[in-house]
Structures are given as structure tokens and as C-alpha cells.
Amino acid sequence: MHNENQPLIFELSKSGRVGYSLPELDVEEVSLEEVIPSDYLRTEDADLPEVSELDIMRHYTALSRRNHGVDSGFYPLGSCTMKYNPKINENVARIAGFAHVHPLQEEETAQGAMELLFDLQEHLKEITGMDEVTLQPAAGAHGEWTGLMMIRAYHEANGDFNRTKVIVPDSAHGTNPASATVAGLETITVKSDENGLVDLEDLKRVVDSDVAALMLTNPNTLGLFEQHILEMASIIHDAGGKLYYDGANLNAVLSKARPGDMGFDVVHLNLHKTFTGPHGGGGPGSGPVGVKEDLIPYLPKPVLVKTDTGYHFDYNRPQSIGRVKPFYGNFGINVRAYTYIRSMGPDGLKAVTEYAVLNANYMMRRLEPFYDLPYKQHCKHEFVLSGRRQKKLGVRTLDIAKRLLDFGYHPPTIYFPLNVEEAIMIEPTETESKETLDEFINIMIQIAKEAEENPEIVQEAPHYTVVKRLDETTAARKPILRFEKQ
Ligand SMILES: *Cc1c(COP(=O)(O)O)cnc(C)c1O
Numbered sequence: 001m002h003n004e005n006q007p008l009i010f011e012l013s014k015s016g017r018v019g020y021s022l023p024e025l026d027v028e029e030v031s032l033e034e035v036i037p038s039d040y041l042r043t044e045d046a047d048l049p050e051v052s053e054l055d056i057m058r059h060y061t062a063l064s065r066r067n068h069g070v071d072s073g074f075y076p077l078g079s080c081t082m083k084y085n086p087k088i089n090e091n092v093a094r095i096a097g098f099a100h101v102h103p104l105q106e107e108e109t110a111q112g113a114m115e116l117l118f119d120l121q122e123h124l125k126e127i128t129g130m131d132e133v134t135l136q137p138a139a140g141a142h143g144e145w146t147g148l149m150m151i152r153a154y155h156e157a158n159g160d161f162n163r164t165k166v167i168v169p170d171s172a173h174g175t176n177p178a179s180a181t182v183a184g185l186e187t188i189t190v191k192s193d194e195n196g197l198v199d200l201e202d203l204k205r206v207v208d209s210d211v212a213a214l215m216l217t218n219p220n221t222l223g224l225f226e227q228h229i230l231e232m233a234s235i236i237h238d239a240g241g242k243l244y245y246d247g248a249n250l251n252a253v254l255s256k257a258r259p260g261d262m263g264f265d266v267v268h269l270n271l272h273k274t275f276t277g278p279h280g281g282g283g284p285g286s287g288p289v290g291v292k293e294d295l296i297p298y299l300p301k302p303v304l305v306k307t308d309t310g311y312h313f314d315y316n317r318p319q320s321i322g323r324v325k326p327f328y329g330n331f332g333i334n335v336r337a338y339t340y341i342r343s344m345g346p347d348g349l350k351a352v353t354e355y356a357v358l359n360a361n362y363m364m365r366r367l368e369p370f371y372d373l374p375y376k377q378h379c380k381h382e383f384v385l386s387g388r389r390q391k392k393l394g395v396r397t398l399d400i401a402k403r404l405l406d407f408g409y410h411p412p413t414i415y416f417p418l419n420v421e422e423a424i425m426i427e428p429t430e431t432e433s434k435e436t437l438d439e440f441i442n443i444m445i446q447i448a449k450e451a452e453e454n455p456e457i458v459q460e461a462p463h464y465t466v467v468k469r470l471d472e473t474t475a476a477r478k479p480i481l482r483f484e485k486q
Helices: 053-065 087-093 107-128 140-157 175-182 200-206 229-238 293-298 331-367 397-406 434-453 455-459 472-477
Strands: 132-134 165-169 186-190 211-217 242-247 266-269 289-291 303-307 310-314 383-386 423-426
Touching: 087 331, 107 132, 107 266, 107 289, 107 303, 107 310, 107 331, 140 175, 140 211, 140 242, 140 266, 140 289, 140 293, 165 175, 165 200, 175 186, 175 211, 186 200, 200 229, 211 229, 229 242, 289 293, 331 383, 331 423, 331 434, 397 423, 397 434, 397 455, 434 455
Parallel strands: 165 186, 165 211, 211 242, 242 266
Antiparallel strands: 132 289, 266 289, 303 310, 383 423
16 A cells, blocks of 8 residues: 555644635624634634645545545445445435435425435335335334334234333344344344254244244344244244344345245335445434334324325324434435435346345355355355364464455454354455455455465464554554644
């Protein structure tokens, strides 16, 4: 990487240098004291860097080149779907009518934006096989919590106040038990069997009249499709519970299978994963929730409806769990997802799944001779290797991840899921070419060989990055917040 010694912006600073030029003042000058109460005024000048426009331009451009994103390199982060974000989405989201619409505008003046949202809901209903969809939740975990609050409201409306347990398999995404807790429910864990799937006997053992719901991540965090969903659905429904589908990773089943047809009562989607919204870094997400008929009364309000007089927000929902997000979700992300669905069309969305699954299986089988593969069956959109063979050679999964940085890759997810020793969880995504997959596979093979022949090179990686190996504990506990002037 070039520009090893990129100075801090404060080090570039030269007293009196400015990055702007303003015309002569042509109105009467007003002193700050006249407009701002003195209590709020600084007593000393703020310590800001003083640089020219060109200096600052180059500074941030250089910094941006050190960043890793989907647009700059392969990013096989399992459980997160870091796939390419088509630029047509950005063009559409920037159309003035969408970009400048104000959330407090009168409904009559925002009919086009509301039509887009309504239409998106209709597409998501079709895609998931559900009866109604809300676009309010801002992320996947937020959707989970919203869905569980609806399930809770449903049971309480039936006088079922003792349904407080949510069954979550140990192969679920980590947000599932967290959402159950935040929704005021108790999590009961069911074990996986030797194939990495929910153990039906263990499930039967924990199901009782106090079950509110089963939350299923499908494919589970091992990237495996749960084989016994219909049995699980009848076990839970017979006990009076509801079925929740964590559909964050819908690119594994999109256009092939629908949660609604499998017996699920609630599903959330991650538009910032499957439907190409950019994410990461805590940016805006969108976690729509779809429900079956008997949960519709509990949807967050307002509900976006279409009537003879156009699109409206319906607040007259006496059984609603209430509002879960200001306004109506993250509009910009919803515009991007809508653009994606419309530009792909039904055949395109089917190809998404086929390539996501093909790419993951191709990579898994090519890496299988070099890394341990704890679960041997075909995977869906992602797979989990174990670095235990390399660990015996003194090379940990963390070292392998660091070594990948030397080759310009964002490492996969590591040490998750917890039930796999030295886990390496890879999601290639459907948007990568075979050449990109092959290059990454070859580097992974090279690292496995290095672990055998020259382990230090892996243990001491990265060697070619701007910042070498960090002491992660100190970096987390004592982040350097700013440069102190000498
Ligand atoms: C990413 C993910 C979530 C959580 O989504 P956020 O938008 O990060 O809150 C939940 N479940 C699964 C399976 C996921 O992959």
C-alpha cells in the first residue's frame, strides 16, 4: 500500500492557512456577542487544523484508499451478506423527488413516494408469502423485536399471559435471543444434532403451553437449510405458539421457497443485505416484517394503506403495538431495495439464489481438502470451516484472518458460530465472478501451506498493511481519539 507515512491532518496544519476564500463583506459586521449569549461563547479559539483545499482533498482521498469496502475488494463476511450495491440504486435514490421528500409533508404531496413504499410492500408480500408487511423497522434485529412484540400482543389479546418463552436453536443468529430478551420474553435454547440441524427430540422436550414462539434462522448460522421445518411448524402450532422466520439471509432461498408457505407466521427481511442496500458501519438499514392474517391487527402503526382517494397512513389501529420508528422506516434504503427488485425482475431474483448457493458450494468444496469442514452436506449461501487443523500447527484462525489482509481481502467472519472450534465463516455472495472466487481460494490454500511450512509468516501477519498487527484489547479499551500537539 502506498503512502506509508500519511500524516495526521493536525500535522499538516500551518497557522493561517485556509481552505476557502470569501468575498469582501458587503453588509454591516455583527459581533458574535450580539447574537450568541456569552455563556455559550468559547473563551479560546477551537483547535482546528489549518489546511488548504488541496491539502484536505488529498488527505481524505488518501485515507479513503486505505478503507476496505465492497467497491474496493472481495468481502466474504459470513452472516452479513456484503454484496455489491448496484449503482442504479444510488441514481434512483438521488432523484430529487425521492431525495428531497420531507417526512412531515402532507400526504397529498407525497403520493409518489408512498406509492413506491406500498408497491415495495406488495413485492415483499409476494416474495415471502405473507399477508401484510410493515416497512417501519430500521434493521434486522429491530424487525425481530417488532415481530416478537406482535406475537406477544396476539397472545395477550387471547388472554394467554403465561406464554413467555421463545425457543431459539443454538444455531440461530445472535440477535435472536437478544431480541427475545428486549421484548420481555425468556429464551429457551434447543440443541443442534450431529448434522447441525435443530434436534427435533430436544425441541419436543422444551415445548409446552408457555411457548410464545419458535424463532428459526434459516438457513441457520452454519449455512444449512433446516430439513424439518414442517414438523417443527406442527409441533409449535399444536402447542399454540407462533413461528418466526429470521429471513435476514433470504438470498439463500429467494424465489425458490417462501416462509409463508412453510407455515411461518412472522418473517423479517434485511433489505440492507439481500436487497442490496449498502450497510456496515452502523448505516441506515431496513428490516421489514411480514405477518399472516391473524397478526395484522398488531402491526406497528401507522399502516400504509391504499384507498379510493390514494395512499394514506392509517393510525386507527387500536390493537397496534404502536410506532417502532419515527416516520415510516428508512426511506432511502427502501427506494434502493425497490429499484433492485424492479430491475432484477422475477428471473433475476431466482438467479440470485442459484448463484449465491453455487458460489458458496464451489468455494466450500475447493477448500475442503485444506481446512476442516465440520458439516459435510451441501450448504446454502454460506459455509463454516474450522481452523483446528492449523491450530495444531500453532496458527490460529485469527492469524489466518490477519494474513488475508496482506492480499487485500476483508477477512471472513471468525470465531462464529460458537459451536465450531476456530470457526471461519465465509459468504462469497452471488455477485462475485468465478475468477474472484478462484483468486481467494488460491490465497486460502497458500495460507494453509504457509501454516505447515512457514507458520511465522501467518502468525506475524499482516506485513503489508499500513497498520501492522494491533493489540486488539488495547485498541478497544484505549482508542486514540486525537493527536496531541507537541
Ligand atoms: C444480520 C443478521 C441479523 C441482524 O440484522 P441487523 O440488521 O444487523 O440487525 C439477524 N439475523 C441474521 C440471520 C442475520 O444475518
